[in-house]
Amino acid sequence: MTGGLDLDAILGEIAADMAREEDRGKVADYIPGLAGVDPRHFGIAVVLADGSMHVAGDADVPFSIQSISKVFALTIALGKVGDQLWRRVGHEPSGSAFNSIVQLEAEHGIPRNPFINAGAIVVSDVILGGSRPTEAIGEILRFTRHLASDESIRIDEDVAKGEKETGFRNMALANYMRAFGNLDHAAEDVLQVYFNQCALSMTCRQLAMAGRYLMAGGAHPDTGHNVVSALRARRINALMMMCGHYDGSGEFSFRVGMPGKSGVGGGILAVVPGIASLAVWSPGLNDRGNSQLGALALQQLAVATGWSVLNPREMAVSS
Ligand code: GLN
Numbered sequence: 001m002t003g004g005l006d007l008d009a010i011l012g013e014i015a016a017d018m019a020r021e022e023d024r025g026k027v028a029d030y031i032p033g034l035a036g037v038d039p040r041h042f043g044i045a046v047v048l049a050d051g052s053m054h055v056a057g058d059a060d061v062p063f064s065i066q067s068i069s070k071v072f073a074l075t076i077a078l079g080k081v082g083d084q085l086w087r088r089v090g091h092e093p094s095g096s097a098f099n100s101i102v103q104l105e106a107e108h109g110i111p112r113n114p115f116i117n118a119g120a121i122v123v124s125d126v127i128l129g130g131s132r133p134t135e136a137i138g139e140i141l142r143f144t145r146h147l148a149s150d151e152s153i154r155i156d157e158d159v160a161k162g163e164k165e166t167g168f169r170n171m172a173l174a175n176y177m178r179a180f181g182n183l184d185h186a187a188e189d190v191l192q193v194y195f196n197q198c199a200l201s202m203t204c205r206q207l208a209m210a211g212r213y214l215m216a217g218g219a220h221p222d223t224g225h226n227v228v229s230a231l232r233a234r235r236i237n238a239l240m241m242m243c244g245h246y247d248g249s250g251e252f253s254f255r256v257g258m259p260g261k262s263g264v265g266g267g268i269l270a271v272v273p274g275i276a277s278l279a280v281w282s283p284g285l286n287d288r289g290n291s292q293l294g295a296l297a298l299q300q301l302a303v304a305t306g307w308s309v310l311n312p313r314e315m316a317v318s319s
Contacts, residue, residue, distance in 0.1 A: 034264065053208070213228065
């Protein structure tokens with residue numbers, strides 16, 4: 001499927017096209033550490049099943065991965081409690097904003113899926129599992145480094161601190177779920193884990209590397225060991241496809257047709273099972289809080305490569 005494709009040329013062309021785009025969306029400013037990021041950044045990295053890496057633009061500039069971390073946290077939590085997790089968090093698209101509180105009331109404190117904030121906070125609670133927040137944060141950092149085979153990945157403490165100081169809505173979500181009995185630990189401790197995980201700072205290259213297990217049927221390409229079972233990897237991909245962009249998930253699938261997970265830092269991790277793991281970053285967001293140019297770039301890549309559930313010949317980038 002990758003034979004005959006000149007990926008470096010394709011990515012170079014995408015980066016050049018994105019540099020010309022004027023409507024770049026709006027950088028998230030509700031998290032202090034993100035407000036000052038330059039919206040002109042654009043980076044993309046693609047790692048193929050054969051291990052080759054292809055990049056263009058700012059692929060080596062670190063950014064805040066924010067909600068993309070929910071994929072790695074979910075993987076850890078499933079490893080700890082298995083399918084029992086689905087008693088505390090659903091696997092349906094939410095159709096509402098990533099930080100919505102109304103759905104929780106109607107559904108008795110059980111979040112719709114692990115990728116909206118409420119669901120990810122439950123996942124943090126599971127990872128905490130009776131340990132101290134610093135231990136759980138260490139576990140998430142070690143796991144992410146392991147996935148990417150890169151010990152230089154770090155957490156941006158300023159971003160985590162800024163979010164703690166302003167994250168009143170996440171505090172409300174956590175306390176609300178605690179009232180329903182769906183949080184075992186103090187909201188403060190759970191959020192310490194959650195904010196630090198969201199503050200993971202990674203480049204497109206590192207992020208694409210970290211997503212390889214989802215491309216490779218759950219196996220870590222460098223060790224051959226299973227990170228998760230093949231079924232679980234497929235299910236995480238299915239969740240990314242259905243829920244990875246919150247109330248913009250339908251739009252992303254409609255236009256790009258790949259499993260993808262976005263974050264308010266402007267990153268998107270996307271997976272083409274058996275073929276590629278890819279990461280794109282452009283800090284400006286659309287009105288659903290997803291990277292505006294990130295989705296456009298992935299749509300262009302899908303058309304050029306055919307890596308999509310859509311038929312690329314029938315896709316038009318402009319429509
Ligand atoms: N840390 C962010 C928040 O809780 C994550 C949101 C996101 O990336 N969509 O608001």
